[in-house]
Amino acid sequence: MTACGDLPVDVWTWNLDIDEALAVRLSAWLTEEERKRASAFITPQLQRRWIAARAGMRGILASVLGVSPQAPVFVLGPHGRPELAGADSPFSFNLSHSDSLAAFAVSEAVVGVDVEEIKALPEGVAGMVFSKPEIAALEAETGGARARAFYRYWTAKEAVLKALGTGLSVSGRSFTIDISRPEVPRLVSADWKDEDTQAWQLSAFHPADGFAGAVAVRTQRSLRLNFKTWTFGE
Numbered sequence: 001m002t003a004c005g006d007l008p009v010d011v012w013t014w015n016l017d018i019d020e021a022l023a024v025r026l027s028a029w030l031t032e033e034e035r036k037r038a039s040a041f042i043t044p045q046l047q048r049r050w051i052a053a054r055a056g057m058r059g060i061l062a063s064v065l066g067v068s069p070q071a072p073v074f075v076l077g078p079h080g081r082p083e084l085a086g087a088d089s090p091f092s093f094n095l096s097h098s099d100s101l102a103a104f105a106v107s108e109a110v111v112g113v114d115v116e117e118i119k120a121l122p123e124g125v126a127g128m129v130f131s132k133p134e135i136a137a138l139e140a141e142t143g144g145a146r147a148r149a150f151y152r153y154w155t156a157k158e159a160v161l162k163a164l165g166t167g168l169s170v171s172g173r174s175f176t177i178d179i180s181r182p183e184v185p186r187l188v189s190a191d192w193k194d195e196d197t198q199a200w201q202l203s204a205f206h207p208a209d210g211f212a213g214a215v216a217v218r219t220q221r222s223l224r225l226n227f228k229t230w231t232f233g234e
């Protein structure tokens with residue numbers, strides 16, 4: 001614990017498989033542009049999931065900011081990270097969705113979150129996007145342990161990249177995560193200019209059975225993580 005105390009970080013999760021009636025109701029929270037984006041998905045299920053993800057993000061922000069879910073106006077960073085327009089909010093936030101699950105993190109420090117459905121170990125992916133020490137650590141594992149390690153690295157790295165907001169312009173190879181304490185991954189090195197790797201706090205979490213999750217916060221304060229379940233109410 002630092003002199004400033006632990007930094008609160010709220011991490012919400014929710015189920016994206018909503019029925020058509022709820023999707024219609026939640027669509028009213030979205031902008032015309034967001035509704036168009038939802039309708040571009042190929043199946044009704046994918047459309048409903050995207051509506052539920054965006055509406056959840058709006059609903060949580062509304063409760064944090066004390067406004068209606070329709071009120072937040074988003075602008076995109078240079079690589080597509082949504083932020084609140086006007087920059088008068090003290091909060092950083094980030095959304096992730098995978099299959100039927102969404103996660104949303106909110107904090108006063110820069111935050112990124114990632115959730116992934118755990119599937120069979122994808123062939124050749126680690127070699128393309130992990131750093132050399134991560135690949136070596138992964139290759140030292142076998143079977144299920146290797147798959148678990150893969151998703152721990154993947155979600156932690158994605159959470160860091162999503163906090164940075166740089167998308168694919170920063171390579172996954174340019175930084176190394178240590179997962180020797182699986183619940184508390186650490187950013188141990190990064191090739192980025194002037195980056196203080198000590199100024200990052202990471203945490204793995206278990207969002208739901210069959211999913212892995214991680215949150216990354218750019219802060220030197222230790223984290224006070226509050227895990228919550230979002231529901232859309234009646």
Ligand SMILES: CC(C)(COP(=O)(O)OP(=O)(O)OC[C@H]1O[C@@H](n2cnc3c(N)ncnc32)[C@H](O)[C@@H]1OP(=O)(O)O)[C@@H](O)C(=O)NCCC(=O)NCCS
Nearest residue numbers: 079080081095096097114129157158161162165166167172
């Ligand atoms: C786009 C990216 C930010 C995340 O993609 P993803 O893992 O497929 O998607 P997630 O569900 O976790 O996150 C998507 C949400 O993040 C937000 N987002 C979009 N661009 C973002 C960015 N540059 N930074 C942070 N968040 C971003 C949006 O809210 C988005 O939701 P939306 O698609 O409903 O608008 C980016 O990191 C990416 O393309 N990754 C590809 C995978 C990869 O190669 N990873 C390397 C791991 S080492």
